Amino acid sequence: MDNPLKILIVDDNVVNLMLLDRLLRNEGAEIFKAVNGEESVELCEKHDFALILLDVQMPGMDGYDTAKAIRRISSCKLIPIIFLTAIYKDPAYARMGYDVGAVDFLTQPIDPPTLRSKVGVFLQLKRQKDLLEREIAQRIKTEKALRIAEEKYRNIFVRAVEGIFRSTVDGKFVEVNPALARILGFDSPEDVLNSGCGCDMFISSGDRFNYIETLKRDKYLNDYEIKVIRKDGTLIWISESSRLFEEDGEFYVEGVIEDVTQRKLCELDLQEKATLDALTGVPNRYLFFDRLEKSIANARRYKERLALLFIDLDHFKSVNDQFGHHAGDILLLNVANRLKSRLRSSDTLARLGGDEFCVLLERPSSRDDVKKVAEEFVESLTDDFNIDGMICNVGASVGISLFPEDGVIAEDLVQKADSAMYKVKEGSFKRFCFFSDEGSYNKL
The missing domain is CATH 3.30.450.20 (PAS domain)
Incomplete structure (x- = not known):
């Protein structure tokens, strides 16, 4: 019967050793465990391991020193070493690992399927290596044995x-x-x-x-x-x-x-779903604030202006009550489409929730330009909406804040635009107004 393959696990944490032992006990290999670098070097001098799983962060001899010591053993120069680490993402630590002979890294906490997959590959390679060595020994490393070995490796390459x-x-x-x-x-x-x-x-x-x-x-x-x-x-x-x-x-x-x-x-789709409003397809609150903060940083650096328009539909609740929530959803989608059609590619429209939308205008040249956009928004939403043959009219109230005049923090700009919008809702203004730091509100 062939000698079983051997795996060495090195970790100063006994619990980790037991967990790794449990995960690998059915992989067809004999498991050896060591709690420090010195003990692992002694085991390597006595056994032919197919693979070493080595913890990087250990007291005394850490993983890098232990790997160096193992590599100094003539029979251990080619044993694959997989480092177990929580710091692999740092390129400096990755280079240190490869420099001392690591073939791969596994980041803690260990993912069991990934561990078994990687260990299985190296065990299979060890089996193939042992088989080739036996064949070469049997043929006294003849030219025929070399051709067979080359062909087997070629088959691995091809297949x-x-x-x-x-x-x-x-x-x-x-x-x-x-x-x-x-x-x-x-x-x-x-x-x-x-x-x-x-x-x-x-x-x-x-x-x-x-x-x-x-x-x-x-x-x-x-x-x-x-x-x-x-x-x-x-x-x-x-x-x-x-x-x-x-x-x-x-x-x-x-x-x-x-x-x-x-x-x-799939990853990109999940990312899109996490940052876009599922109903309207425009950015959601999370993505909007992310873009707003980046725009504020750029505007501050290049001394540019921004305008924020907070838009709230006027009679949305009555549409839901009269025609149902399905009609309300269709209405919100149509509102988003009308607003998008009047935006530049550099601007951002987002749905913050319910019937509330926010628009970020990049680099407006003047208050009059912002006023023109606000007027277009209000006019576009004043026109009737046809929802499955049902005609409804909602209209909108718009509050506006400016960077840097009204604030230099994203939350402040949104809050002040929202405050200005409520002044319109209260009837102080017919359609839209600007916020001012003095506490008054100016219609454009």
Whole structure:
């Protein structure tokens, strides 16, 4: 019976050791545990481990020192080490880890499916490595054994689900596998190599420049997501993990590419749903305040002006009461469409809730310009609305605040525009008015 594969888990936290042991006990490997760097080095001198899971932050010998000590053991130079850390996102710590021989990082708290997936890959590689070593030993490392080993590795390259490549630094592919050809929309690896595809897959020269500069600076990329162009012109999202290395005096890039288009589109869709009003499709309160704060920062830096228009429908409740909430929803959608049609692309319309809308005007040249926009809004909402054959009229009240005259904080500008709007509601003004710091309200 073959000797079981062995995994070493190193963590000064006994609870973490027990949890990791429980997660990996069904992976077909014998689990060894150590609570510090010294104990792990002693175990490495006695056992042939397929994989080491090593905590970075430990008293005494930390993870980096422990990895260095393990690498000094001649039989342990090639053992894969996965660091367990809560600080991996810091590029400096990532470089330190790769410099001492880490092959990957897992961020705590550990995601069990990710842990099992990564461990499974390295165990399989260990099984293949052990098998190859036995075959080579049986054939006394003959030329035939070398050819068999090369062919097996070639099969892994060819059959891999992920795209695998090697390219020059200037973007010319010199080796690609069938999976990468499929990802980029080609029939075969030969078609990719003959097409000269490389730099052309980047959407812009800026994307290509940032990609190369990151590689030159860090020497590697990990889960680098970017949108690229396929052969047929369609756009997809890929995630690339690669490294920059030198061979025979020439620099090359080699790595693995995965098509993550579906996941990325889901993420973007979720992000859009989180920041857009579900009924009208315009920005919601969260996105509006985010844009308002950024606009205030830019306006302060470049000494520009902003105008905020708070819009409240006048008879919305009566529409809900008379025609029902469905009609009210249709009315709000039509209101949003009428307002959007009168905005510049640089301005922002948002629904803050209920029948309240806010408009941010960027760089208005004068109060008269703001007045004109307010008049257009009121007039557009004065016209009748036809909702499934039912005619209704709502109208609107508009309060206006200006940056920097009325405030330099987002909440203040919204509150003052809202206060001015209520003056219109009370009948002090017929349609709209400005807020003033002196406590009075001026009709435009």
